[in-house]
Amino acid sequence: MTDPRAPTSGAPAGNRPAGGPPPVPDLSRHALFLDFDGTLVDIAPRPDDIRIPEILPGLLTALDAAAGGAIALVSGRRLADLRGFLPEFRGVIVGSHGSETWPEDAAPAPGLRQPDAGPVRAALRALAATRAAYLFEEKPAGAVIHFRADPALDAEARAAAEAVVAAHPGFALQRAKMAYEIHPAGVSKDRAVARLMDRAPFRGRVPVFAGDDTTDEPALGWVRAREGISVHVGDRPDTAAAWRLDSPAALRDWLARAVSVEERG
Numbered sequence: 608m609t610d611p612r613a614p615t616s617g618a619p620a621g622n623r624p625a626g627g628p629p630p631v632p633d634l635s636r637h638a639l640f641l642d643f644d645g646t647l648v649d650i651a652p653r654p655d656d657i658r659i660p661e662i663l664p665g666l667l668t669a670l671d672a673a674a675g676g677a678i679a680l681v682s683g684r685r686l687a688d689l690r691g692f693l694p695e696f697r698g699v700i701v702g703s704h705g706s707e708t709w710p711e712d713a714a715p716a717p718g719l720r721q722p723d724a725g726p727v728r729a730a731l732r733a734l735a736a737t738r739a740a741y742l743f744e745e746k747p748a749g750a751v752i753h754f755r756a757d758p759a760l761d762a763e764a765r766a767a768a769e770a771v772v773a774a775h776p777g778f779a780l781q782r783a784k785m786a787y788e789i790h791p792a793g794v795s796k797d798r799a800v801a802r803l804m805d806r807a808p809f810r811g812r813v814p815v816f817a818g819d820d821t822t823d824e825p826a827l828g829w830v831r832a833r834e835g836i837s838v839h840v841g842d843r844p845d846t847a848a849a850w851r852l853d854s855p856a857a858l859r860d861w862l863a864r865a866v867s868v869e870e871r872g
């Protein structure tokens with residue numbers, strides 16, 4: 608029988624995800640970095656509409672225990688929201704694409720500037736007020752304009768967000784699923800993962816990153832370059848990930864297999 612924890616160095620060549628499932632992580636030697644929306648939970652019409660699958664809190668707790676705490680949620684969401692969705696989770700949480708971390712000292716980013724986001728928020732809030740289909744989301748260090756209710760607003764939202772960033776040095780534009788987000792320049796998930804990998808309990812482990820969105824691509828590329836397990840959740844053809852799973856449900860099943868392999872020893 609094939610070892611379900613096959614070595615990760617056999618990542619498929621090229622820049623396309625493989626058709627097959629990724630190797631199951633060995634929780635005694637891998638470190639897990641997991642995106643949230645579209646990866647652990649299904650995408651919903653609005654940010655507040657998501658549903659936490661019943662299995663998820665217990666699964667994350669089991670992964671945390673088996674991986675010796677080497678597990679982090681790495682999300683664009685506000686830290687406070689993530690803690691509210693998953694109050695039992697005891698691993699590290701990176702929120703707002705790396706602007707916020709819990710515990711606070713888990714991945715310090717010395718020198719990272721967080722300029723006053725007030726004017727940026729005001730500009731995106733004003734844009735949101737122009738159409739009922741827009742949804743404004745405030746972040747501690749920035750803001751998001753959502754247009755999922757009317758995808759035809761993509762070009763308009765993008766042009767407006769680009770103009771806001773051009774007028775406010777120190778900020779960067781991030782495309783997300785049916786949304787544009789403005790956050791401090793220098794913030795990204797790959798940097799957050801790299802900082803965590805320098806510290807216990809992550810240091811010395813092989814990184815695993817799973818994500819679905821453009822915001823996850825730099826971290827997927829970072830992990831792939833280090834011969835970790837990089838998993839795209841969904842059907843993007845242009846991902847940097849080496850492996851692919853179809854859906855958050857498939858990702859949760861894959862993670863559950865890692866726990867059961869660990870339990871069987």
Ligand SMILES: O=P(O)(O)OC[C@H]1O[C@H](O[C@H]2O[C@H](CO)[C@@H](O)[C@H](O)[C@H]2O)[C@H](O)[C@@H](O)[C@@H]1O
Pocket residue numbers: 642643644645649650651652653654655657681682683684685744751753755783784785786788820822
């Ligand atoms: O990094 P993630 O955990 O994937 O978070 C990315 C953004 O997720 C949220 O927006 C996305 O999910 C919503 C709920 O499914 C959906 O309605 C929206 O269209 C998506 O863009 C969240 O609201 C953002 O703040 C996150 O940055």
